[in-house]
Amino acid sequence: MSYFFQIVVSGIVVGSIYALAALGLVLVYKSSRVANFAHGQLIAAGAFIAYALTVWAKIPVFFSFIISMGATFFLAMSVEKIFLRRLIGEPIISVIMVTIGLASILDGLIYLTPFGSENFSFPAFLPHTPLSYGGVSISWTQLVGVIVTMVLIGGFSWFFKKSTVGISMRAVSDDQFAAMSVGISVQTVFGLAWATAGLSAAAAGCIIGNITGLNFDTLHAFGVVVFPVVILGGLDSILGAVVAGIIMGLIQQFASGYLDGNWGLNGTGEVMPYVILLIILLFKPHGLFGIHEIERV
Amino acid sequence: MEIRNRAFQITAMLIMVALAFTCQVHAKEYKLGLSLAITGPTSDAGNPYAKGVEDYFNFANETKILGKDTIHCSIRDDQYKTSVTKRNFEEFLDDGIVLYLNYSTGSTLGLKKDFEEEEIAVIPASFHAGNLVDSNYIFLPIASYSEQVVSLAEYIAVHNKGDKAKVAMFIHPSAFGRGPVEDAEKSIAAGLNIEIVEVVEHGKDLDSTAMLKRLMSKGVQYVICHTVQSPVAAMIKDASRLGIVAESFGQEGKITFMGAHYTGGNDLIALAGKAAENFYWTTSYNITSEKNDGTEKQLALAKMYNRDDKAANSHNYANGIMVAQVATEVIRRVKEKGLKINRENLYKELNAMNGANAYTPYTTVGPVTYSATDRAGVDMLQIYSVKDGVFRKVGQPITSEFMKKIK
Numbered sequence: 001m002s003y004f005f006q007i008v009v010s011g012i013v014v015g016s017i018y019a020l021a022a023l024g025l026v027l028v029y030k031s032s033r034v035a036n037f038a039h040g041q042l043i044a045a046g047a048f049i050a051y052a053l054t055v056w057a058k059i060p061v062f063f064s065f066i067i068s069m070g071a072t073f074f075l076a077m078s079v080e081k082i083f084l085r086r087l088i089g090e091p092i093i094s095v096i097m098v099t100i101g102l103a104s105i106l107d108g109l110i111y112l113t114p115f116g117s118e119n120f121s122f123p124a125f126l127p128h129t130p131l132s133y134g135g136v137s138i139s140w141t142q143l144v145g146v147i148v149t150m151v152l153i154g155g156f157s158w159f160f161k162k163s164t165v166g167i168s169m170r171a172v173s174d175d176q177f178a179a180m181s182v183g184i185s186v187q188t189v190f191g192l193a194w195a196t197a198g199l200s201a202a203a204a205g206c207i208i209g210n211i212t213g214l215n216f217d218t219l220h221a222f223g224v225v226v227f228p229v230v231i232l233g234g235l236d237s238i239l240g241a242v243v244a245g246i247i248m249g250l251i252q253q254f255a256s257g258y259l260d261g262n263w264g265l266n267g268t269g270e271v272m273p274y275v276i277l278l279i280i281l282l283f284k285p286h287g288l289f290g291i292h293e294i295e296r297v
Numbered sequence: 298m299e300i301r302n303r304a305f306q307i308t309a310m311l312i313m314v315a316l317a318f319t320c321q322v323h324a325k326e327y328k329l330g331l332s333l334a335i336t337g338p339t340s341d342a343g344n345p346y347a348k349g350v351e352d353y354f355n356f357a358n359e360t361k362i363l364g365k366d367t368i369h370c371s372i373r374d375d376q377y378k379t380s381v382t383k384r385n386f387e388e389f390l391d392d393g394i395v396l397y398l399n400y401s402t403g404s405t406l407g408l409k410k411d412f413e414e415e416e417i418a419v420i421p422a423s424f425h426a427g428n429l430v431d432s433n434y435i436f437l438p439i440a441s442y443s444e445q446v447v448s449l450a451e452y453i454a455v456h457n458k459g460d461k462a463k464v465a466m467f468i469h470p471s472a473f474g475r476g477p478v479e480d481a482e483k484s485i486a487a488g489l490n491i492e493i494v495e496v497v498e499h500g501k502d503l504d505s506t507a508m509l510k511r512l513m514s515k516g517v518q519y520v521i522c523h524t525v526q527s528p529v530a531a532m533i534k535d536a537s538r539l540g541i542v543a544e545s546f547g548q549e550g551k552i553t554f555m556g557a558h559y560t561g562g563n564d565l566i567a568l569a570g571k572a573a574e575n576f577y578w579t580t581s582y583n584i585t586s587e588k589n590d591g592t593e594k595q596l597a598l599a600k601m602y603n604r605d606d607k608a609a610n611s612h613n614y615a616n617g618i619m620v621a622q623v624a625t626e627v628i629r630r631v632k633e634k635g636l637k638i639n640r641e642n643l644y645k646e647l648n649a650m651n652g653a654n655a656y657t658p659y660t661t662v663g664p665v666t667y668s669a670t671d672r673a674g675v676d677m678l679q680i681y682s683v684k685d686g687v688f689r690k691v692g693q694p695i696t697s698e699f700m701k702k703i704k
Contacts, residue, residue: 003510003514006506006507006510007506007507010504010506010507013503013504014503014504017503018503107336108336111336111337111340114607116336116340117335117336117340117341117343117344118341118344118564118567118607119341119526119527119564119567119568120567120568121530121567121568121569121570124570124571128537128538128571130538130539137506137538137539139535139538142504208503211503211504211531211534212503212527212530212531212568213527213530213531213534213567213568213569214568215341215526215527215568216340217337217338217339217340217527218501218527221501222501225501253504253506253507254507256502256507256508256511257507257508257510257511260495260497260508260511261494261495261497261511261515266496266497266498267470267498267500269500269502269507269508270470270500
């Protein structure tokens with residue numbers, strides 16, 4: 001039975017981290033209807049900045065993470081200002097293409113640094129001995145990852161529902177011209193959406209980097225790995241990202257735990273989330289919590 | 298008188314120019330090409346590899362290993378994309394290369410037919426045994442991945458306490474990863490006393506707990522990894538957290554983790570930290586944490602060309618040096634015989650690199666031996682294990698017995 005519960009715990013842990021990594025995609029989509037293909041690069045950048053501050057600048061790791069989130073906040077905001085602001089009002093596909101180009105530019109810039117082709121790991125700052133109860137264990141890194149995810153997701157949910165800026169962002173997402181007509185600065189909203197996406201990406205990068213080590217290929221791949229999570233949850237739903245993340249994490253862990261290695265099956269942990277995604281999308285094409293928009297013409 | 302002086306001066310000048318020109322004509326430049334991932338996936342291996350190749354060729358030119366002749370090796374980044382590798386290779390051919398150095402398994406398999414058509418000898422950084430199938434022109438620098446994995450399996454069979462050892466394989470989901478599985482299974486069929494309980498093709502796993510607990514429940518004692526460092530690091534971190542990593546080889550009730558060339562080295566320690574402790578790894582290269590003449594030369598070369606410590610101590614830097622050494626040596630031998638340096642003669646000379654003509658680069662644990670029927674270079678493998686944060690030698694170099702049986 002402990003095996004079952006271990007898989008549940010692992011699934012929730014992995015799912016939470018997926019949700020955090022997916023959050024940035026949701027934030028950008030929620031305000032601008034753009035799928036950001038450079039999200040993985042922001043995840044990697046956040047992790048590398050935190051590492052550089054911790055190891056090279058000798059700043060305590062906790063503060064490094066906070067500063068890294070701040071730095072990535074401004075990095076993403078600058079990226080939006082330089083590359084994307086002039087595309088406001090242009091077809092969405094143009095903006096998406098720019099994010100693909102942006103991914104290449106960020107790749108190139110990271111390859112100019114040692115992080116592009118070397119491996120690193122954060123110095124250990126949490127207890128090595130995991131928390132164990134009844135045969136189920138969770139590492140401190142994972143636990144901190146889950147807590148940070150929940151805090152950030154809770155914070156962003158509140159921000160979008162209750163704060164004036166959050167409501168402005170939702171209004172821009174709904175209709176840019178209508179939002180402008182009531183005095184909302186679309187430019188500021190887009191910048192803020194990218195900035196908050198950068199912040200959440202840095203948090204995800206720091207957590208993933210602590211788990212896997214700092215390898216650029218591994219880190220930026222998470223920008224793509226979490227796409228199914230965002231699609232399943234509904235592209236513009238923060239709650240959807242959380243629920244879909246945890247569903248994906250659980251499916252992955254259960255498939256790996258119960259299917260792999262039996263009946264000649266292998267690698268189902270990678271495939272099953274996509275199979276379930278396809279099945280769910282057959283019945284709910286907008287994802288679990290996505291908004292089904294009806295346009296009157 | 299003045300006219301005669303001027304005529305003499307002009308004649309002397311013409312003679313000097315002619316002499317200089319003649320010298321230039323005699324000093325030849327041999328063109329080689331290397332296409333690899335300096336950026337992009339696997340660039341953590343490709344980057345130091347490129348540095349090793351570049352530094353050794355510079356060293357060979359500066360120390361006049363080929364006399365006045367020099368080697369010009371064009372090194373181009375292909376970002377691990379076979380289409381780019383192909384384009385680079387074609388441009389190298391247009392430049393008139395006489396030997397080609399390739400990198401990945403995918404591109405080596407993809408361009409195999411091109412190498413045959415062009416009749417050009419190729420030394421890749423991929424040690425995939427499948428590279429040699431239906432190929433006459435590919436020369437693996439060291440023992441194939443299959444040989445590495447089977448050697449590790451043989452080591453398990455010999456050193457396991459108790460009955461037949463239960464082994465799982467943890468592999469990359471690609472031709473590169475899957476290659477050695479079949480040879481391991483053939484070796485078992487030929488009498489190798491281990492049982493492969495499961496073959497796990499990994500993904501981008503953030504938590505390997507379920508997989509590790511499943512392996513434990515199946516009684517797995519050893520995991521042989523054949524992939525790159527990052528997924529191995531993530532897995533052994535989880536194993537360390539679960540307290541299931543064997544502290545000594547084959548410790549009962551625990552799992553001993555092992556891996557082939559690209560799973561180990563300093564990069565694994567950089568990624569996994571303390572969790573890398575007691576990881577067993579095999580390669581044909583000397584490593585700088587076990588000092589000898591070869592590693593001293595490797596470090597001196599890195600110092601000469603201002604490489605940082607990370608590159609200098611990388612086994613992939615050693616890998617690059619070794620490939621460049623083989624290329625230089627084969628050119629030197631052809632030249633020594635007074636033959637023209639061209640694709641055909643270099644190919645013949647590589648095939649003759651055996652017996653008394655075997656060549657021992659300073660970065661490997663054994664000699665390079667090629668022949669018309671054996672195009673895997675260094676057959677010897679050294680097993681290393683992480684102790685106190687560095688890889689240490691375990692015993693003497695070995696060769697696989699079962700690979701000879703199943704060939």
